[in-house]
Amino acid sequence: MFGSELKEDEDVIIFPSYIYLDSTSKILKSKIHIQVFKKKEDSLKRKVFIEFLKNYIQIEDSKNSKILEERLRWFLVDNKRNKKISVTILGESYLLKETEANGHSITEISIPSEKIGQQELVEKKIKIKIISSKNNNNLYEGILFIIPEEANCVISDIDDTVKISDVRNKKNLIQNSFVNPFQTVQGMQKIYSNWQSSKVDCFVFVSASPWQIYPILSTFFIEEQFPLSLYFMKYFRMKDSSFLNLFEKPESYKFETIEPLIQEWKRVNFILVGDSGEKDPEAYAKLIRKYPDRITKVFIRKAYEENLEDRIKTVFQDIPKEKYMFFQNSNEIK
Secondary structure, three states: OOOOOOOOOEEEEEOOEEEEOOOOOOEEEEEEEEEEEEOOOOOHHHHHHHHHHHHHHOOOOHHHHHHHHHHHOOOOOEEOOOOOOEEEEOOEEEEOOOOOOOOEEEEEEEEEHHHOOHHHHHHOEEEEEEOOEOOEOOOOEEEEEEEOOOOEEEEEOOEOOOEOOOOOOHHHHHHHHHOOOOOEOOOHHHHHHHHHHHOOOEEEEEEEEEHHHHHHHHHHHHHOOOOOOEEEEEOOOOOOOOHHHOOOOOOOHHHHHHHHHHHHOOOOEEEEEEEOOOOHHHHHHHHHHHOOOOEEEEEEEOOOOOOOHHHHHHHOOOOOHHHEEEEOOHHHOO
């Protein structure tokens, strides 16, 4: 059995992953994604950076200051490179690739289809566990979502689609991301829960926000009773870029992130949900044109008070109207 090189003060996040039930293959593939890090609660760098952001955002309220410190600590952890970690899946041990400079590791593993039992198929998920080392007795668990071969899947943006962010105003975006209590877009949780109860087998959040926000964001969505979801987010290191530019993204980001899923999940149908704040309509229209038989519907939330008529005509000019819907309020979605 493999062991894990974890010290007593080191932690692991196992990000949600997936396995697609491809009936044409007896060996199913999955990518296991982890991060190994050490919290640095009292580092000088952390204190200086928090004070900088407090001044930049002009925080005076002690409650908001506490929220900021909690969220920022994920940006100031000490990521651990070259860590050899093992996981247990369905009773088998898998040695993962060594972690990189950012503490992350993504490893493709192969699982024989016959190893997936009836209980896992009913629950549509498989448990992942970290094999503890003698120096670290903590239990780390994760989820491997099972994607049925002919599933219906919702791929959703986060900012201004299901969570209030105000992406067009950088200062408001930073405040809503790091200072203010998170707020959901009214009615979207009900829509997603209704879909889960009826026709949708899986949910995927695709966001240009950095992975550092994942622990708090995923906890928030669980508390708000959104369906458990996969996440695709951006890599970001403090030393690689300016913190204040971390939410900037290329227009191609959504397309390049979603297309591989469409290609890998060969018989899955997709509902795409986004908003008008940035480039979701353009990215989703491009996907409809390329995969017209795989995209069931596109829903775009009108995130700002503006006339979208010309934009809609231009972006969706050759796409059937029944394929897309712009909405102001969630109760417009049936």
